[in-house]
Amino acid sequence: MDLFLQGIAWIFDPANSAGPGGIPQRLAEQLAYTFGAVAIGAVIAVPIGLLIGHTGRGRDVAVSLSGGLRALPSLGLLIIFALGIGIGFKAPLLTFVILAIPPVLAGAYAGVEAVDKRTVDAARAMGMTEWQVLTKVELPLGLPLLIGGLRSGILQVVATATLAYFATGGALGVFINEGLKTRNYAELLGASIIVTVLALALEGIFALVQRLVVPRGVAAGRVTDVRARSTRPRTVVGNSIREGK
Amino acid sequence: MNWVANNFGLIWGLTLDHIALAVPPIILGLIISIPLGWLANRYHASRGILLTVSGLLYTIPSLPLFIALPALLGTGILDPVNVVVGLTIYAVALMVRSVADALAAVDPGVTQAATAMGYSTWGRFWHVEFPLAGPVLLAGLRVVSVSTVSLVSIGSVIGVSSLGYLFLNGLQRNIVAEVASGIVATLVIAVVFDIILVLAGRLLMPWNRADPKVNARARERAVVGAVTAGGA
Numbered sequence: 001m002d003l004f005l006q007g008i009a010w011i012f013d014p015a016n017s018a019g020p021g022g023i024p025q026r027l028a029e030q031l032a033y034t035f036g037a038v039a040i041g042a043v044i045a046v047p048i049g050l051l052i053g054h055t056g057r058g059r060d061v062a063v064s065l066s067g068g069l070r071a072l073p074s075l076g077l078l079i080i081f082a083l084g085i086g087i088g089f090k091a092p093l094l095t096f097v098i099l100a101i102p103p104v105l106a107g108a109y110a111g112v113e114a115v116d117k118r119t120v121d122a123a124r125a126m127g128m129t130e131w132q133v134l135t136k137v138e139l140p141l142g143l144p145l146l147i148g149g150l151r152s153g154i155l156q157v158v159a160t161a162t163l164a165y166f167a168t169g170g171a172l173g174v175f176i177n178e179g180l181k182t183r184n185y186a187e188l189l190g191a192s193i194i195v196t197v198l199a200l201a202l203e204g205i206f207a208l209v210q211r212l213v214v215p216r217g218v219a220a221g222r223v224t225d226v227r228a229r230s231t232r233p234r235t236v237v238g239n240s241i242r243e244g245k
Numbered sequence: 246m247n248w249v250a251n252n253f254g255l256i257w258g259l260t261l262d263h264i265a266l267a268v269p270p271i272i273l274g275l276i277i278s279i280p281l282g283w284l285a286n287r288y289h290a291s292r293g294i295l296l297t298v299s300g301l302l303y304t305i306p307s308l309p310l311f312i313a314l315p316a317l318l319g320t321g322i323l324d325p326v327n328v329v330v331g332l333t334i335y336a337v338a339l340m341v342r343s344v345a346d347a348l349a350a351v352d353p354g355v356t357q358a359a360t361a362m363g364y365s366t367w368g369r370f371w372h373v374e375f376p377l378a379g380p381v382l383l384a385g386l387r388v389v390s391v392s393t394v395s396l397v398s399i400g401s402v403i404g405v406s407s408l409g410y411l412f413l414n415g416l417q418r419n420i421v422a423e424v425a426s427g428i429v430a431t432l433v434i435a436v437v438f439d440i441i442l443v444l445a446g447r448l449l450m451p452w453n454r455a456d457p458k459v460n461a462r463a464r465e466r467a468v469v470g471a472v473t474a475g476g477a
Contacts (some may be wrong), residue, residue, distance in 0.1 A: 003316040004313075004316060036384070047307075067388060067391065068391075070388070070391045070392050070395060071391045071394065071395050071431065071432050071435035071436075072395060072428065072432070073395045073398040073399050073408070073409070073412070073427070073428060073431045074395070074398075075399060075401075075409055075412050076398060076401070076408075076409070076411075076412045076424055076427050076428040076431065077428065079412045079413075079415060079416045079424050080421065080424045080425060080428065082416065083334070083415070083416065083419060083421050083424060084421070110419075155304060158306070159305075159307065159308075160306075160307030162306060162308050162309070163308070163399075163402075165414075166416060176309075176312065180402075180403065185316075188312050189312065189313060189316060191309075192309030192310075192312045192313050193313075195306050195308075195309045196304075196306060196309050196310075196313075197303050198304075199304050199305065199306055200301065200304055203300075203301070204302045209249060245420070
């Protein structure tokens with residue numbers, strides 16, 4: 001526990017917060033990678049996911065791709081990109097985009113897929129075009145799962161952005177690298193605590209967003225769902241034994 | 246390719262190290278998550294608590310976890326135990342949800358029939374619910390296996406030997422072939438593990454072969470659920 005206190009003391013040491021290379025700058029870099037990579041990943045993966053969910057085509061590809069891309073070791077990917085396109089922020093960003101795509105794709109696809117097919121049919125029967133079905137019915141109803149995909153993409157990237165320093169791309173991992181090299185456990189643990197708290201905070205925020213985007217009608221439906229069980233007493237059929245007790 | 250041929254012994258040795266680090270978390274994760282998953286499926290309150298805690302555990306980034314564990318466990322920072330414990334935590338975090346979902350997917354009519362035939366709760370679990378939950382559980386375990394194999398390499402950052410060594414060494418010496426061979430070897434391990442799991446599933450669960458479509462949807466949901474379950 002003593003070590004953890006030293007780590008916390010390191011975080012609040014004014015010497016570490018000031019100027020270039022201080023905690024605020026590295027934190028901003030970590031966040032820039034996270035949101036930048038997930039935004040780019042979303043631009044690529046969301047339309048594809050929606051299309052797969054809407055048409056039902058390419059489902060197997062989407063499922064195996066989102067599972068299979070997980071096998072790629074992000075550290076190896078980052079370093080091979082760094083050797084290929086040079087050090088700096090590009091190689092980490094490219095790595096994190098690839099990392100963000102599977103969960104976002106899975107979320108977008110699963111969101112549309114999970115919409116009750118009777119609802120979709122009803123929308124078509126009312127004369128909606130396919131585009132309207134997608135944007136006015138499937139997208140709003142599938143939004144919580146889509147946000148869930150973004151949330152998990154953000155989590156993966158915020159955790160892995162710690163590795164950006166291997167390509168001299170900054171972010172909070174710089175402190176971890178420094179701490180490892182100089183055997184400075186306070187710095188190591190301090191930086192680790194910041195990354196963990198950051199991940200937990202983003203998780204909390206997105207859990208909240210996921211709840212807020214549930215369409216009003218669906219949220220209202222959930223309440224009536226509970227009452228859907230009949231409140232009237234059931235007909236007593238062959239219950240005489242229990243009644244006798 | 247020359248580099249690979251000249252250093253095959255190194256790659257092979259690191260592959261074995263990698264496998265030795267990846268296998269215990271996958272097995273331990275399965276064993277630990279069965280009772281936890283059962284508990285999560287059994288009571289409404291325990292489900293909320295267990296799934297929230299496992300979600301939060303899975304949120305902890307891997308590198309910070311590997312660094313913090315020596316301080317918590319009293320191990321040395323270079324001890325491979327840190328990596329095994331850390332990866333076991335992730336495996337459990339993922340598998341608890343899979344086990345709970347797999348048990349929830351068992352047809353309640355079947356469990357009622359088993360109870361009516363005189364099974365005790367214990368016997369019904371091992372002879373009826375658990376075998377029927379098997380295929381969905383296997384889908385979750387395959388995701389755990391893949392992500393464990395790919396995460397092992399992060400351990401090399403804190404000096405625990407695995408294929409990740411090829412990444413760091415390749416970066417220092419500017420050898421693309423070395424990094425690429427590390428990536429390929431990791432992918433090969435992941436694929437071999439996956440094949441072993443699928444074959445073991447066929448061998449242990451012959452009833453699933455008769456009608457593989459029955460659980461297809463639940464299995465797919467398990468995979469998508471695990472992929473969107475957050476990251477390390």
